[in-house]
Amino acid sequence: MSNLSVNTGSGSWEVVIGLEIHAQLATKSKIFSAASTAYGAEPNTQTSVVDIALPGVLPVLNKEAVHMAVKFGMAIGAEVADRSVFSRKNYFYPDLPKGYQISQFDLPIVGTGSIDIELENGEIKTIGVTRAHLEEDAGKSLHEDYAGMTGIDLNRAGTPLLEIVSEPDMRSAKEAVAYMKKIHTLVQYIGICDGNMQEGSFRCDANVSVRPKGQQEYGTRAELKNINSFRFVERAINIEVERQIDLIEDGGEVVQETRLYDSVKNETRSMRSKEEANDYRYFPDPDLLPVMITEQYRQQVKAELPELPEQKQQRYMDELGLSAYDAGVITASLPLADYFDVVSEKTADAKLSANWITGELSARLNREEVDIQHSPVNAEAFAQLLKCLKDNTISGKIAKDVLDAMWNGEGSADEIIESKGLKQITDTGAIEAFVDEVIANNASQFEELKGGKDKMMGFFVGQVMKMSKGKANPAQVNELIRSKMK
Amino acid sequence: MNSNYHTKTVTELSAMLQAGEVSSVELTRYFLDRIKSSDDKLNSFITICEQQALAQAAESDEKLKAGNAPALTGVPIAHKDIFCTDGVKTSCASKMLDNFISPYDATVVKNMRAAGVVMLGKTNMDEFAMGSSNETSYYGAVKNPWNLAAVPGGSSGGSAAAVGARLAPAATGTDTGGSIRQPAAFCGITGLKPTYGRVSRFGMIAFASSLDQAGPMGQSASDCALLLNAMAGFDEKDSTSIEKAVPDYSADLNKPLHGLRIGLPKEYFNIKDGGMDAAVEAAINTALDQYKAMGAELIDIELPNSALSVPVYYVVAPAECSANLSRFDGVRYGYRCDNPKDLNDLYTRSRGEAFGMEVQRRIMVGTYALSSGYYDAYYLKAQKCRHLISDDFKKAFEKVDVIMAPTTPATAFNIGEKTDDPIAMYLSDIFTIAVNLAGIPAMSIPVGFAKSSTGETMPVGLQIMGNYFAEAKLLNVAHQYQQQTDWHKQMPEEFKA
Numbered sequence: 006m007s008n009l010s011v012n013t014g015s016g017s018w019e020v021v022i023g024l025e026i027h028a029q030l031a032t033k034s035k036i037f038s039a040a041s042t043a044y045g046a047e048p049n050t051q052t053s054v055v056d057i058a059l060p061g062v063l064p065v066l067n068k069e070a071v072h073m074a075v076k077f078g079m080a081i082g083a084e085v086a087d088r089s090v091f092s093r094k095n096y097f098y099p100d101l102p103k104g105y106q107i108s109q110f111d112l113p114i115v116g117t118g119s120i121d122i123e124l125e126n127g128e129i130k131t132i133g134v135t136r137a138h139l140e141e142d143a144g145k146s147l148h149e150d151y152a153g154m155t156g157i158d159l160n161r162a163g164t165p166l167l168e169i170v171s172e173p174d175m176r177s178a179k180e181a182v183a184y185m186k187k188i189h190t191l192v193q194y195i196g197i198c199d200g201n202m203q204e205g206s207f208r209c210d211a212n213v214s215v216r217p218k219g220q221q222e223y224g225t226r227a228e229l230k231n232i233n234s235f236r237f238v239e240r241a242i243n244i245e246v247e248r249q250i251d252l253i254e255d256g257g258e259v260v261q262e263t264r265l266y267d268s269v270k271n272e273t274r275s276m277r278s279k280e281e282a283n284d285y286r287y288f289p290d291p292d293l294l295p296v297m298i299t300e301q302y303r304q305q306v307k308a309e310l311p312e313l314p315e316q317k318q319q320r321y322m323d324e325l326g327l328s329a330y331d332a333g334v335i336t337a338s339l340p341l342a343d344y345f346d347v348v349s350e351k352t353a354d355a356k357l358s359a360n361w362i363t364g365e366l367s368a369r370l371n372r373e374e375v376d377i378q379h380s381p382v383n384a385e386a387f388a389q390l391l392k393c394l395k396d397n398t399i400s401g402k403i404a405k406d407v408l409d410a411m412w413n414g415e416g417s418a419d420e421i422i423e424s425k426g427l428k429q430i431t432d433t434g435a436i437e438a439f440v441d442e443v444i445a446n447n448a449s450q451f452e453e454l455k456g457g458k459d460k461m462m463g464f465f466v467g468q469v470m471k472m473s474k475g476k477a478n479p480a481q482v483n484e485l486i487r488s489k490m491k
Numbered sequence: 492m493n494s495n496y497h498t499k500t501v502t503e504l505s506a507m508l509q510a511g512e513v514s515s516v517e518l519t520r521y522f523l524d525r526i527k528s529s530d531d532k533l534n535s536f537i538t539i540c541e542q543q544a545l546a547q548a549a550e551s552d553e554k555l556k557a558g559n560a561p562a563l564t565g566v567p568i569a570h571k572d573i574f575c576t577d578g579v580k581t582s583c584a585s586k587m588l589d590n591f592i593s594p595y596d597a598t599v600v601k602n603m604r605a606a607g608v609v610m611l612g613k614t615n616m617d618e619f620a621m622g623s624s625n626e627t628s629y630y631g632a633v634k635n636p637w638n639l640a641a642v643p644g645g646s647s648g649g650s651a652a653a654v655g656a657r658l659a660p661a662a663t664g665t666d667t668g669g670s671i672r673q674p675a676a677f678c679g680i681t682g683l684k685p686t687y688g689r690v691s692r693f694g695m696i697a698f699a700s701s702l703d704q705a706g707p708m709g710q711s712a713s714d715c716a717l718l719l720n721a722m723a724g725f726d727e728k729d730s731t732s733i734e735k736a737v738p739d740y741s742a743d744l745n746k747p748l749h750g751l752r753i754g755l756p757k758e759y760f761n762i763k764d765g766g767m768d769a770a771v772e773a774a775i776n777t778a779l780d781q782y783k784a785m786g787a788e789l790i791d792i793e794l795p796n797s798a799l800s801v802p803v804y805y806v807v808a809p810a811e812c813s814a815n816l817s818r819f820d821g822v823r824y825g826y827r828c829d830n831p832k833d834l835n836d837l838y839t840r841s842r843g844e845a846f847g848m849e850v851q852r853r854i855m856v857g858t859y860a861l862s863s864g865y866y867d868a869y870y871l872k873a874q875k876c877r878h879l880i881s882d883d884f885k886k887a888f889e890k891v892d893v894i895m896a897p898t899t900p901a902t903a904f905n906i907g908e909k910t911d912d913p914i915a916m917y918l919s920d921i922f923t924i925a926v927n928l929a930g931i932p933a934m935s936i937p938v939g940f941a942k943s944s945t946g947e948t949m950p951v952g953l954q955i956m957g958n959y960f961a962e963a964k965l966l967n968v969a970h971q972y973q974q975q976t977d978w979h980k981q982m983p984e985e986f987k988a
Binding site: 059 | 694
């Protein structure tokens with residue numbers, strides 16, 4: 006095993022990575038038929054005669070898919086082609102009903118563009134986007150449950166995909182993940198992909214090679230297929246880089262091939278070599294006309310673009326006074342930003358909202374590996390909790406306990422505060438009674454306090470809080486003790 | 492009562508139905524009986540839809556009684572078995588689809604049904620429309636009604652033979668390289684291949700997508716006009732169909748031809764390598780004289796890239812078919828081999844056992860032409876040549892209104908005569924292919940007879956080519972000729988009664 010610290014690009018090897026990201030477009034119907042694209046239906050219930058490729062059927066392009074592709078192109082400042090062409094990619098597989106996939110080959114809809122990513126040291130690096138093209142997804146082969154047979158589910162067949170191809174500009178797995186996350190955020194912002202990686206709506210192939218530092222030519226690359234989580238992308242690339250360096254250092258040669266990442270064994274293994282690769286026999290699909298895009302349409306789509314992540318981050322800083330860090334964390338995920346917008350509006354306190362969302366809420370989400378869309382505490386409920394904190398109904402410490410209870414489904418903030426009697430005591434008479442009792446019980450310590458031993462203040466506040474079960478308003482407690490000292 | 496309905500054209504039958512002189516049920520039963528009693532001689536039908544046809548006929552009679560029924564209401568016709576028909580076997584004359592019952596109607600079938608047409612059955616054809624003689628059908632060769640030893644042409648051979656023998660008043664066909672016009676010529680009927688995109692391809696099983704076009708096959712130009720009125724039109728399910736209003740194709744039939752400029756391409760009349768039958772050329776020249784007598788002007792023109800047509804076609808069509816036929820994989824429908832060992836075995840044996848030799852030949856040619864390293868030399872180059880061929884026509888139509896030429900270099904050849912020589916077979920389409928490559932409309936009309944190589948008297952077809960969307964002009968030119976002559980009314984002796 007290589008002892009080189011290749012992940013950060015130091016040592017004598019340089020890592021070269023390019024990504025092909027498949028983003029499933031959030032159209033209601035398929036790219037060439039009217040069947041629904043909704044996920045999770047009974048097998049083969051979302052298939053039209055076109056999707057199952059009956060004899061005689063023809064594809065009709067879904068204009069919404071084109072609109073979404075153009076949106077992406079305009080969002081990354083890419084060239085959007087006046088004329089792009091659908092081609093047939095020919096290969097046989099049972100989940101590919103026509104025996105060819107309709108894709109784009111030499112004339113893609115989106116041409117050269119770029120995306121900026123932030124490196125760990127805070128530097129900004131520009132990653133080139135070579136192209137993005139429209140294509141249809143295949144169905145699914147189900148190898149379990151059919152004793153010696155294979156089941157075919159064509160619900161996914163014909164789902165629109167935007168394949169986003171990067172330049173080989175990334176130099177570490179971390180950069181690759183940063184790029185992938187950036188695209189992931191962007192496609193959700195512009196509303197063209199739900200970004201759901203578990204359901205396969207966003208996945209990638211990674212082209213990985215290594216070369217001695219300073220060498221101009223690229224090394225031979227391996228393509229890691231179909232990786233559907235950020236964590237796996239990082240692990241798959243690192244393990245593949247290690248494999249390639251070990252291989253070369255042991256006198257071997259990397260062969261151009263397609264490899265599969267096995268997340269259970271944390272290894273990559275060969276699927277097929279270049280020699281075994283299909284000759285896809287691309288040719289323009291005679292059933293579809295070229296896609297013509299006018300400058301007017303491009304400008305119209307550009308004008309329709311929503312606020313993009315960087316723009317939102319800047320606005321949060323300028324208008325809401327958030328720190329660059331908080332604004333960055335929140336805007337890195339559109340659902341999180343949406344959540345923040347609701348909480349911040351309802352509480353009318355952006356900073357408090359940001360602190361609690363990036364702090365307590367995010368900690369719980371991360372611990373339980375839940376994403377914000379599936380948070381057991383929704384934005385409205387969370388805002389209610391923060392309002393209770395803000396108006397001194399509860400203290401910050403109690404608020405954390407209430408959040409735990411809300412997380413466990415025990416009810417709303419108000420209900421929990423009410424049923425558990427957590428409401429902060431702000432009645433001066435009630436607090437004074439506690440203070441008097443504590444002073445009576447600790448007469449000598451009180452003398453020390455009065456004598457100038459300020460450290461004793463903490464002790465007295467603590468005792469009162471304990472007696473009030475944490476519900477006394479700490480500021481009031483402080484004030485009352487001081488008044489007793491006079 | 493012998494009503495001799497088979498001697499009537501669609502135009503005549505339509506008038507009789509509208510006038511209540513005959514019911515659709517009577518007419519439909521008459522033709523069903525004719526098919527049952529005579530088709531064993533021809534083998535022109537794959538499926539006869541007796542129950543369905545009679546039910547459609549009864550429905551049509553209701554509509555006729557109610558009044559204001561469309562012109563074709565109650566007229567029985569046959570559909571080529573390349574069109575998907577809901578609930579009816581749609582085989583494309585292949586073992587691959589012998590068990591396939593379509594769950595939907597092709598747009599052509601739907602449009603014609605909406606126009607009131609009754610479907611008698613599905614006609615035989617070359618397998619997947621690949622052939623020029625109707626000998627590649629899984630259901631056996633179709634015979635020419637004029638000479639049962641001869642081929643009817645292909646690929647719409649069943650439709651041509653059925654109409655030629657008047658087993659159906661008219662039929663639909665499809666034309667990828669001549670598959671309406673060549674069999675129309677061989678069987679002495681009138682056939683029209685419309686402009687590419689004029690008729691929807693949805694539900695028509697694809698052979699070569701950029702060339703395939705459906706059209707009518709009937710006894711006269713007037714019949715074809717009526718049928719095309721029902722078939723044509725934009726279809727949102729076919730992206731290559733053209734959004735352009737459909738004129739009434741019957742409206743201009745009677746326009747006089749005085750001053751019509753007819754182009755005669757020298758490449759279609761001076762075949763150096765033989766193949767051009769003198770008797771056929773003589774019949775064509777007589778027809779041209781007739782046009783001259785009707786006031787038309789004959790103008791010599793050039794289509795200099797004509798010689799490229801056959802080679803270009805036999806790259807483009809197989810390339811497209813090699814992908815189009817990939818869906819027939821034994822997985823979802825159609826033929827599946829017994830006991831496949833593994834996936835590869837399932838594919839190779841299902842396809843190997845169910846596709847005929849000509850289909851396999853074309854899939855292999857096309858696969859080769861598209862393969863890495865050959866694409867530029869074959870497919871791309873062929874597409875470039877296609878532009879040259881189209882440009883030839885564009886230039887020609889600046890000088891002339893229509894172009895005329897023989898539909899075929901010779902009359903129908905005998906069954907088995909060319910099956911071992913694919914090149915000779917392909918060359919029988921030499922005059923029809925360029926039209927498909929350019930996408931223009933063309934017709935074939937019967938203009939006389941010529942003695943075949945075996946001494947039989949066989950029909951000769953004149954091809955009339957027009958500019959894009961000039962179908963009405965073609966029909967007018969053909970109809971005027973048919974007003975002056977009766978070649979289109981001739982019936983083969985064997986099927987006269």
